[in-house]
Amino acid sequence: MKDSFPFPVARIGLIGGGQLGRMMVKAAKRLGCTCVVLDPYPGSPAGQVAGHQIIGGYHDPAKLRELAESCDVVTFELENIDTETLIQLEREGHRINPAPALLSVLQDKLLQKQFLAHNDIPTAEFVEMPEPELQAFESFGFPLVQKARRGGYDGRGVSVMPVAEDFDNHLPVASLVERFVDAKKELAVMVARNQEGECIAYPTVEMCFRPGENVLDLLLCPAAVSAETAAAAEALATRTIDALQGVGVFGVEMFLTRNDQLLVNEIAPRTHNSGHHTIEACITDQFEQHLRAILGLPLGATDLLSPAAMINLLGDTGARGRPVIEGMAAALSIKGVCLHLYGKADVTPYRKMGHVTVLDPDLDEARSKAEHVRELIKISGEQHP
């Protein structure tokens, strides 16, 4: 392994300037790297700390090329990128991790499911649905979940249909449908894998969603499951990323069924909302881990230093304009509260504006503190309708 690095250790090109990128840039600088961010919006959360941003879209071949040519290694904090250009750039010798070919599989939910099935990784039964039609849905059988092949995130691009009448809510795009899983819990495991094939999992977390919403509402670590289930989840996630031959950090979301079966739901080829607590709660956080992986450095320890609960801070209903943060001082007076604001200059309803991780030796305490913080902090906007 190469072990002599002239400063900077690496010039990282980061596609996407959101909060995941922001936290990655901080880790990158700590490791002696410099960063260039590609994002269409000037002053993006990541651009604010990187010090260098290329203003451009994730589908703009010229801008992607400009980024690659100014860096030693390119990575990304979101999936919705022009992979054809990335594949071409990789062919020309640019280093891009995770691999663009892998990204192009995972950004298509049908190909992702086919990959899982092909590798005998348990996942909910599914069929391709190129043109959604009631008859085809009925022959697959309700309850089902329709997923657009492309472009979905945070619940967008997903339609849950308990009964045939819900077909009215179908997405009129190339899709797959899968068996609705009446899960007992939703779990997630962050996995890191480097170029040497070294692979390490973070402790299993439990994701709680509000009924009818798909934005993560509360995350708990460790998950309240048996040690066997947690170990099985970590082993399944590791096997999945090994099968992918992925290099970087990946989020593997799973269902725990009522009969304690684990089914892989989705793979995110990037750092993930369900790994935010690793900043304070684990020895090596997911952002530094991702960089270690893509730079060919040894992976760091994922041991949990403290139980943790995490909530997202979302823009209020109706919030517009310059954000106004209320209840911050009250929240910070609670022991173990770690606040992260993302530096977004504009708030919109449900926009992710920050998150809070609560550390407490007692996970139930951490959870109730986090729920209390969610009541305390409100992010509204100065612009009133």
Place this chain on the structure above:
Amino acid sequence: MKDSFPFPVARIGLIGGGQLGRMMVKAAKRLGCTCVVLDPYPGSPAGQVAGHQIIGGYHDPAKLRELAESCDVVTFELENIDTETLIQLEREGHRINPAPALLSVLQDKLLQKQFLAHNDIPTAEFVEMPEPELQAFESFGFPLVQKARRGGYDGRGVSVMPVAEDFDNHLPVASLVERFVDAKKELAVMVARNQEGECIAYPTVEMCFRPGENVLDLLLCPAAVSAETAAAAEALATRTIDALQGVGVFGVEMFLTRNDQLLVNEIAPRTHNSGHHTIEACITDQFEQHLRAILGLPLGATDLLSPAAMINLLGDTGARGRPVIEGMAAALSIKGVCLHLYGKADVTPYRKMGHVTVLDPDLDEARSKAEHVRELIKISGEQHP
């Protein structure tokens, strides 16, 4: 307490762009603040992450004014600043923390000692020495330590004189001399105090120096002292900062004498090298804590999550030019190693280029890992003499 903050929560003006500033800027952004750094060198470690730097000296009244006028609150990461200008700016209504008057006391080692004596805070016996003369040193008695009133740091401005013959090494400046303390250990306690007078100490740390050097060589937390001694050190440090009425984070360095007496050696009115481990090892790190204190926010928990050992990464003897970091991958392969590089584009001998904190449930293990890392990582320069 005010609890509604339009974004940004505060615009922080930071005097000094070194590593302490760099780590503070990261914490500031997490709390929803923006930062402007004042530093004479473009691309300073803190400026790289702040995104906004005023190029100018710490003694330039016009630049200090420019900084104050562009910010809501001014703070600093070093002591050697023109306090007269700061006092004038404060009079005009600018918010500056810690208070410039307090800084002007602490930046003069004689006034600092007089403050300690006046407040019955135990410290080594001392006398003023406006013009160093052998006869006066002899009448005070050897062994002694001569300290320049102004401008010293990391051992500069300090001359240890075991016997009268060492007078040849005296500093020809206005000074004080103090009794040489044959300390069993050197301890330090970081203390935070906010505007409401809320005051909290971090766990006592042990500072190890190499014989004859004054740059911190190894830091251990918790210190290997009895629980009573640790509690006494924390109480003494808290009493010291309470007496100062300081607002911000302060480092209180102490001697533990052979008969287990604690003597305050020096107070740093800022975040400190002996608090670096708090980033990973404590719930709230010293940098966020400082910001909470100066912004009038509640202080955070200082609980230790894991024992920790910290070493500085210094430029090699003879190192010049662009830094070259060797042994980084080897160091990162050791479990619990957390690396921090400061982004300095030039290395010089003994320059602080970064630090490593090692977390381990066993402090002795953490220590031996840290010592091993010190052997592994070498920071040389591309320019050879």
